[in-house]
Amino acid sequence: MIHVLKFLQVSDVHLDSSFSARLNFPPDKLKIRKEEHKGIISNICKMVKDEDIDIVLIPGDLIDFESSTADTTNFLIDKFSSISPIPIIITPGNHDFYSPSSMYNPDFLTEKRQSVWSNNVIIFKHHTFESIDLPYCRGISVTGISHSENRPFDERFLVGNIPRRKDSINILVFHGSRDGYCPPDKKVTLPFSDEELIKLGFDYSAIGHYHSYSKVTDADGNVRGAYAGCPMGRNLRECGEKFIIIGKIYENRKVEIEKRKIDHRTIYEISINCTGLNHNEAVLNAIKEKVKVKTVNKNDIVYVRLIGRFPPGNIIEIPGNFLKDDYFHITFDKSDVQPDYDIQKYIEIPDTADTTESKFVKELSSLVANASDDSERIIIENAIYYGLDALTQKSVKPRYED
Numbered sequence: 226m227i228h229v230l231k232f233l234q235v236s237d238v239h240l241d242s243s244f245s246a247r248l249n250f251p252p253d254k255l256k257i258r259k260e261e262h263k264g265i266i267s268n269i270c271k272m273v274k275d276e277d278i279d280i281v282l283i284p285g286d287l288i289d290f291e292s293s294t295a296d297t298t299n300f301l302i303d304k305f306s307s308i309s310p311i312p313i314i315i316t317p318g319n320h321d322f323y324s325p326s327s328m329y330n331p332d333f334l335t336e337k338r339q340s341v342w343s344n345n346v347i348i349f350k351h352h353t354f355e356s357i358d359l360p361y362c363r364g365i366s367v368t369g370i371s372h373s374e375n376r377p378f379d380e381r382f383l384v385g386n387i388p389r390r391k392d393s394i395n396i397l398v399f400h401g402s403r404d405g406y407c408p409p410d411k412k413v414t415l416p417f418s419d420e421e422l423i424k425l426g427f428d429y430s431a432i433g434h435y436h437s438y439s440k441v442t443d444a445d446g447n448v449r450g451a452y453a454g455c456p457m458g459r460n461l462r463e464c465g466e467k468f469i470i471i472g473k474i475y476e477n478r479k480v481e482i483e484k485r486k487i488d489h490r491t492i493y494e495i496s497i498n499c500t501g502l503n504h505n506e507a508v509l510n511a512i513k514e515k516v517k518v519k520t521v522n523k524n525d526i527v528y529v530r531l532i533g534r535f536p537p538g539n540i541i542e543i544p545g546n547f548l549k550d551d552y553f554h555i556t557f558d559k560s561d562v563q564p565d566y567d568i569q570k571y572i573e574i575p576d577t578a579d580t581t582e583s584k585f586v587k588e589l590s591s592l593v594a595n596a597s598d599d600s601e602r603i604i605i606e607n608a609i610y611y612g613l614d615a616l617t618q619k620s621v622k623p624r625y626e627d
């Protein structure tokens with residue numbers, strides 16, 4: 226069967242946003258990564274030409290307004306005009322919301338003596354759903370909505386009826402929160418459920434906001450919408466493979482989508498438990514082994530978090546060049562490793578010289594000796610560590626074994 230429309234969907238690029246400080250990029254690597262971030266746009270434009278894409282769908286957060294620069298705006302305007310007349314549909318999100326003083330307003334760009342968006346770039350500007358027909362893509366109608374400044378999207382906008390064109394293939398494009406998929410600490414905006422979306426009757430919905438790929442299918446297993454997620458990772462909440470979507474819509478309204486990786490690097494967060502590793506080389510070996518298993522190739526970005534307990538007084542030392550040549554970038558975070566207490570030392574303190582810590586350890590150790598079974602013994606042993614954390618470090622960190 227021949228498709229009637231081939232689309233490319235990308236969102237949540239967040240151009241001009243900062244990269245996580247925790248990834249600890251040295252200046253040269255950060256510079257490369259920033260170029261690669263912009264390179265996503267160049268790659269997309271190339272794909273549009275190479276793969277005969279009919280339309281580009283961008284459901285929001287293309288750019289971060291708070292930190293955006295005129296340079297990036299001009300870059301986008303230039304790149305997008307290079308694929309004219311292929312339509313590029315933009316429905317601004319909560320990070321690139323439409324406002325009179327936004328780069329999405331051509332009058333504002335003119336005022337600032339910047340060039341304006343080419344005719345193939347279609348930007349939705351209103352806080353309500355609108356439909357447009359596309360002269361370049363016959364029989365296709367696109368419906369979209371824009372986020373705007375100071376107007377929260379708390380209501381369930383997808384409940385009820387959003388007009389569609391009767392004889393067209395109808396595509397819905399928006400930036401919103403699918404119920405049940407919102408990661409912790411992510412803003413809920415323009416919330417909707419799968420049922421609400423499917424009931425609207427659009428042939429396909431291109432959705433932005435969440436940074437992971439996910440698709441919405443109906444009861445018959447047909448694809449009815451999808452999040453591409455962000456196309457490349459910038460921080461530890463964006464670990465793992467990231468994608469854009471290439472999709473095809475057929476005459477019978479069936480939709481086929483394919484996720485495509487366009488960033489050649491992946492961020493991995495790997496935890497190494499140091500408990501029971503009582504010398505530095507053992508820690509280095511454990512890192513080496515696990516990192517090798519969990520990563521894919523030399524292009525990757527690796528964040529190693531050491532956790533657990535290490536003998537008190539000993540310091541984990543990671544040589545400056547450790548595994549550096551094996552990856553684009555690797556960084557080690559030791560800040561979660563806690564000292565492993567020498568319980569015997571507290572028990573051996575004579576009663577006359579007792580400290581609060583030694584009294585506490587002795588008391589609980591006698592409970593360990595009298596524990597009725599293993600599970601009770603483990604609970605009391607853990608309590609000794611938690612108590613020592615509280616007494617010596619004024620904070621309690623959960624033990625890995627819990």
Ligand SMILES: [Mn+2]
Pocket residue numbers: 285286318319320400433434435
């Ligand atoms: Mn967003």
